[in-house]
Amino acid sequence: MALLKSSKIISTVGVHPPLGVLSIRASSWWSEVQMGPPDPILGVSEAYKRDTNSKKINLGVGAYRDDQGKPYVLSCVRKAEAQIAAKKLDKEYLAIGGLGDFTKACAKLALGDDNEVIKSGRNITVQTISGTGSLRIGANFLSRFHTEARDVYLPKPSWGNHTPIFKDAGMQLKAYTYYDPKTCGFDFQGALNDISKIPEKSVIMLHACAHNPTGVDPRPEQWKEIADLVKKRNLLVFFDMAYQGFASGDIDRDAWAVRYFIEQGHNIVLSQSFAKNMGLYGERVGGFTVVCKDAEEANRVESQLKILIRPIYSNPPMNGARIAATILNTPDLYKEWLGEVHGMANRIITMRELLVANLKKEGSTRNWKHVIDQIGMFCFTGLKPEQVERLTKEFSVYMTKDGRISMAGVTSGNVGYLAQGIHAVTK
C-alpha cells in the first residue's frame, strides 16, 4: 500500500536519478510516517525566534536569564571548568552508573550530608541524562520491576513531558487534583480527596519544590498531611526535584519535603536535575536515586539499573557531571554556588513583585497575589488560551497555552511592557 502511494512522489521532487536506481526511488519506507506535532514547550521558543518584533518576549522554556535577558553561566561553573582543564584528565568511559564523585555528592545534596539513608548505604544513585533521562530510567525501572501496579498518578497539571515519558515506558497515567484555577493556588482538600482514593501500591509523582507549571507548592503542614495519607494508602512515591535551590534560594529548604518523606519511612525514588540550579542545561547533568530497604537491596537495584541504562546509551557524559562534582566537592566553589543560586532565585522573586506592581500601575483590578505566592521559575498566570493567543499575536509575548510564563524571561527592562500586554488582554 505504502509503496503504491509514494510512487507519485518521484514526479514532484525535481531529481533525476541514474537509470538503474529508478525503480527503487519510486517508493519510500517512510511514506506513512506522519508529521509529528511540534513540542508544545520547545515549539514556543521556535516561534519566538521567527518573530521580528523588537519588543518580543520569550516566556516559554524554563531556562534562566539574567536581567539583560541573557543566558547566565555561573561563575562557580567557569571556575570549576578552569580547574578541570588544568588537571588534564583522560576521556575514558565512565562506569554505567556514572561518575562516583558526582553521584555521591548528588545524593548528599538532596538528602542532606548526615542522612541515615546515605550512611547506611541503602540508596543507589546513578548519574543520568539530566532530569528527563532520570525520569525515563525511573519509569523504565518501575515498569520492569514494580509489577503490582501500572498506574502513575501525576498532579493536575504536571510538566508536559511527564506523560509521554511514562507512557513510552509502558506505565499508565492518571491524575490527582492539585491546582485550583479559582484561587490560582493549591487545592489541598481536592488533592487529599483524590489521593485517598488511589489504589494501593500505585506510583504517585510529587514535585519536590517549585511545581512545574503552576509554581504552587504545598506548605510544610500540608506536606505532612500528604505524607501521612500517602503512607496510609501504601503508595510508591516518585519525587521530581528539578529546582533544588532555585525555588526559595535555599537548598535545604527546597529539599525539605523529600527529606521529610524519607524520615517518615517512605522509600522513595527521586529524580534530580542540575540544568537550572547550576545552569548546566546542555551538559545534561542529573541523578536518579532509589531509597532501598538496606544496602543489599541497593546492590541488587543498582545491578538492574545498569542493565536498563546500557542498551540506551551505555554510560553517561562526563563533562557536566565533572563540573557539578567539582562544585559540590570544593568548599569555596560550593559556597559560591549557594550564593549564585540564591541570586537567581532572588531575581525571580523580585520580578514577581515588579510584575504585580506594574499590573496595578496599569490599572488592573484583578487579584494578582498568586504571582507572588507562587514559587520558582514558573507562574501560572490564570490566563485563558484565547488571552494567551492575543498576548502572543498582538504583543509578541511567547508563552505556553496553559497560561504558564517563565519568570526567568522577565527583566526590569521588559516587565512594564509585559504588564501592559497582560492587562490589555485581561481587562
Next chain:
Amino acid sequence: MSLFGEVPQATPVAVFKLSNDFKEDANPKKVNLGVGAYRTDEGQPWVLPVVKKVEKIIVADNSLNHEYLAILGLPEFRSSASKIALGEDSPAIQENRVGAVQCLGGTGALKMGAEFLRRWYNGNDNTKTPVYVSAPTWENHNAVFSNAGFEDIRPYKYWDAEKRGLDLDGFLGDLESAPKHSIFVLHACAHNPTGTDPTHVEWMQVAEVMKRRKLFVFFDSAYQGFASGCLDKDAWAVRYFVTQGFEMFCAQSFSKNFGLYNERVGNLTIVARDSDNLKRVLSQMEKIVRVTWSNPPSQGARLVAITLNTPELFAEWKDNVKTMADRVLLMRASLQAKLQALETPGTWDHITQQIGMFSFTGLNPKQVEYMIKERSIYLMASGRINMCGLTTKNIDYVAESIHETVVNVQ
C-alpha cells in the same frame, strides 16, 4: 516489606567485569586485552592532540554557554558528521535527503534508530519484524533492539570459525531466506568482535540481495578511520549502499576515532528517499528523543563540529586517527611475526588479515580461562583481544603466553 524485595541481582556486563578483575589482579605482568579503548605504546589512554587544542579554544570562547541544544542536537555537528560518513560530495546530501540526529555515542544512535524502526518502519508496530545481527556481534546489539521492543532478534551467519574468516555463503544464504523487510545490522568496517570485513566484491553481493529482498540496511559505524587509517576507505561500504539507492540508517560513534569515549558523541545519519520523507522522519525522531533524554550533551558535539569544520584542525585530526590506526597495524604485524617465529601450532594469518581494534584469536573458552588465570592476560571468553592492549613492552609476553596456552590447553 520492600517494594523491591523481589528484584534479582543482575549478572554484570561481561566486558566491564573483565576490566574490574584486571584491576584487582596483583600480577605485575598482567595485560588487559579486554575493553575496546585505544591505548598508547605506554599502555595509557590517549587524548588526541587536536582534542586538547579544541578544548582550549572552547574554554577561551566567552561567547559560548551551556544552554540546551535543539532536540536533534547541534546542527553543525550533525551535518559535518554525516558528511564524514557519506562523503563531502555525496549526491544524497546534495539532494537534501540526508538528515541526522545527534545521539549519546554509537549506542544512543543505535537506540534512536531502533526505536524509530519499531514505531514506523513497516506499519506502526514492528515488534515482530525480525532484526538480524551478525554471529557474533557486539554484545550490546541484542539488548538495544530488544529493549526497543523488537521480539525477534536473530543471528546471521558471519564468522567461520574453521577458516577464521567471513562465512560469505552463510551470510548470503541468511539474506536470501530472511523474511522480506527484515532489518539487518551491518558493521561498516572493523567488525566487532571478529575484525573480519567483507571485501568490496562481497559487499556488492550483500547489497544486491538486500535490494532484491527489500531488507532494511542499518549500518553500525564505530571505527571509521580507525580501521585502515583512512576515513574514505573505511566508509566504502556505507557509501556504496547509498549509491545503490537504499533508504538506510548509519549509527556513527566518535568515541574511538576522536577518543571522546566519555563525552558520548554519536550521530544517527538518515538517508531517505527525498526531503519530504526526511522531514517527517526527523519530526518523529524528535518525539522519541524528547521522552528519552530531551536533548543531547553539548560539549563533545561542539568539539567534533569545530574540528571537522576547521580545515587545519580537520587535517590534524585525520593525522591523529592515522597514528592510532598505524600503531594497531604494527601490533598486528608484530604479534603475527612472533607467533610464527615461535612456531605456535595453527595458522596466524588472520591476525594481520583482520582489521580494526579487535582480533578474534581463535582461542577457545578453556584457553581463554588459562590465559586469564595462569598468565594474567585478560581477554573476552570469545577469544577476542583488543590490539590496543598490546605494546612493544608486553608483546613478547603475550605471544609466549598464547604459544604456551595453545600447546598445553585444548
